[in-house]
Amino acid sequence: MSESLAFEKSAQTVRLPAGRKAEIAAFVTEVDQVTVAMLSARFGVSSDTIRRDLDHLDADGILVRTHGGAVSRSAMLVTEKKLDVRMQLHTSAKEKIGELAANLVDNASVIMINAGTTCLAVARHLGNHRELTIATNNLRVPAEVSPKAVNDLYLFGGAVRLAGQSTVGPVSFRVAGRDSDLELRCDLALISVGAVSADGGYSTSNVGEAVMMGEMISRASRVAILADSSKFGAPLFARIADLGSADYLVTDKEPPADIAAALQRHGVTVILPDGV
Structure with missing residues (x-):
């Protein structure tokens, strides 16, 4: 030896x-x-x-x-x-998730989309939609979504995170002549998360983003969480919300048994590509 x-x-x-x-x-x-x-x-x-x-x-x-x-x-x-690097990771899974999530969007509806590369895949698959109102903190969405699909597109203000090409701040807008922010609601929130855990719910690595995602979820009639299978496992630093805060989990593979059981208990519908 x-x-x-x-x-x-x-x-x-x-x-x-x-x-x-x-x-x-x-x-x-x-x-x-x-x-x-x-x-x-x-x-x-x-x-x-x-x-x-x-x-x-x-x-x-x-x-x-x-x-x-x-x-x-x-x-x-x-x-x-390295957002551009992350855009090259799990590209096939993200495109599948983007296509499935876009099917949840109704024409003439109001949607909120958070930052993240999976949400950019959703934006690319909205080309056949019409009369959408989109509110987002994702600075790349305006360049990815088809102009034909959108009536109005709003960017939430706040601090710009050059790292993630996003803003972090309140989910609100103020209009000239009003003393308070407008009350915002949406038909569907499409939220890309960093981790999905049976015990820890949905989480991400950045506190400011976690708070912002939680606000989007609280303002939505329906919520779709977007996460490829690499996100299943231990929670990350900042907790976003409970598993039951979502109506759908859109992913590319069946979740592990513990997560699948927890999602079922909370009434979350798992949406998978055909043949999975």
Whole structure:
């Protein structure tokens, strides 16, 4: 056995839990992104133990828990800057979800659409619709949606997040001559989320976006959550809403058994592509 391998095996046998979590935190900071399997092999403990460690580190604000692993907080900020890169991920799944979600939209209806690449896929599939009113914080939607489909398109104001090509602020508009904001309602909210969890509901990595998505949901007669199958798993940093706040979950694959059971309990209809 090589000297380095012997040292590694010896270190694994004497590592204490608190020390292990500190080393996990340092390792995630160093490499930016890890999986449960990677950490389990590296530290010589079970996957369940690693999951508990990551959950604790996420709760302490040291890293961001993701489906199947974790990322460093610095990496999360870098990732959010690369919208064009994210647009190249899971493209087939997003297009399927976009097409299915567009089928939920009625002509001459009012819809709210949040930021995110999956919502851009929805916008691209609205070309055969007519007389829509769209309100969004997604700065890319005006360029993606067909002018023939829209009567009016409104962009919510607030701070611009260049990373996500979106705004973060109140879901409201103020009109000249009025002392208060207009009360806004929509027929359907189309909300792309970062994670879907049986216990944690719908979540995302950014607090401001989570608040904004929650407001859109509260103002909608119907709500469709959009999430490809990579989003199933542990909740992210900021909780958006309970599973039961949605009428539909539009996705590309059957959810895992625990999430499927929770969605059924809450009366959420899962919409899948044909043949899935």
